[in-house]
Amino acid sequence: MTTSTASSHDSQGWRADIEAAARRLQQDGRGFVRETPLWRLPASALGLEAPGAEVWLKLEHLQSGGSFKARGMMNRLLANPIPAAGVVVASGGNAGIATAGAARALGVPCEVFLPGVSPEAKRQKLRDLGATVNVVGELYVDALEACLARQQATGALLTHAYDQPEVVAGAGTLGREIEAQAGGVPDAVLVSVGGGGLVGGLAGWFEDRTRVIALEPEGSPTLYRAREAGEPVDVAVGGLAADSLGARRIGDIAWQIAQQHVPEALLLTETAIRDAQQWLWTEMKLAVEAAAALPLAALHSGAVHLQPGQRVCLIVCGANVDPATVA
Incomplete structure (x- = not known):
């Protein structure tokens, strides 16, 4: 089941849409979306041996609501009229938090449908933001079905x-922000994939000017399995990052963009992800969710080899995690 209105955007179309989104967020977003820091570190700072290489950490976990989702959710709300029923979203947590925060900033009601796998910390955050919270089923697809039914009944704007x-x-x-901050593009961008909104947006912006590498846990391989099958397919979902990378299949839009501009989709083990998550805390004091650790896990595990002189950007995508689980 999908709510996509994917079209035959060419890459120029996506870049134009991203520029329009940036203007909209800056002019009408009421300061909700932040510019997040870009750390440019020598490879040795992350325990890597690659002379002259730089690793850029895009600290998007410092975004409003604790994840990159704030950008897309606020853009969705600003680009459409919002009915009296407000907005409704199904989410593993981060998209719901971002939608609820954007809705609060704009002064409109928000209802969120969560799967049972979502952690209590995310549910409480939603309540704190004033959202109506419904926990339905165990997986994201269950919450989505209930959300779509509610949207049909109320006429709320679906995010x-x-x-x-x-x-x-x-x-x-x-x-776009990474390129502006760095004054250019890195040699590669490493990004986690669930439903694919982030990898689609990054690949839509960078096109073929850099190497966008999609990373997935072995327990939630939506893009990897789609590549094997030649089309999006349903996959079993589970494991460490299922609360934020728990989509059952890759989104139609991300699939279209990835076909053109994402040359690699790699799988990472639970152990590599957990080790990287804990390393980010113990060595850099970054308390981030498992999904945000996949890019570093790819480098530490050798799934991606950092070459001398390379500049590689790691998207640290979210921080909605109980700190006690990473300490």
Whole structure:
């Protein structure tokens, strides 16, 4: 089941949409979306041996609501009229938090449908933001079905976690921001994939000017399995990052963009992800969720080899985690 309105955007179309999203967020977003820091570190600072190489950490976990989702959700709300019923979203947590925060900033009601796998910390955050919270089923697809039924009944504006053009374009503003901050593009961008809104937005912005590498846990391989099958397919979902990378299939929009501009989709083990998550805390005092640790896990595990002189950007995408689980 999908709510995508994916079209035959060419890459120039996505770049234009991302530029429009950036203007919209700056002019009308009431300061909700922040410019997040870009750390440019020598490879040795992350325990890597590659002379002259730089690793850029895009600290998007410091974004409003604790994840990159703020960009796409606010862009979706700003780009559409919002009915009296407000907005409704199904989410593993981060998209719901971002939608609820954007709705509060704009003064409109928000209802969020969560799967049972979502952690209590995310549920409480939603309540604190004033959202109506419904926990339905165990997985994201269960929450989505209930959300779509509620939208049909109330006429609320549906905000999809990853598969709407405004959501993808909003996520793409992250790539635009990286390029502006660095004064150029890195040699590669490493990014976690669930439903694909972030990888789609980044690849839509960077096109073929850099190497966008998609990373997935072995327990939630939506893009990897789609590549094997030649089309999006349903996959079993589970494991360490299922609360934030728990989509059952890659989004239609991300699939279209990835076909053109994402040359690699790699799988990472639970052990590599957990080790990287704990390393980010113990060595850099960054308390981030498992999904945010995949880019570093790819380097530490050797799934991606950092070459001498390379500049590689790691998207640290979210921080909605109980700190006690990473300490």
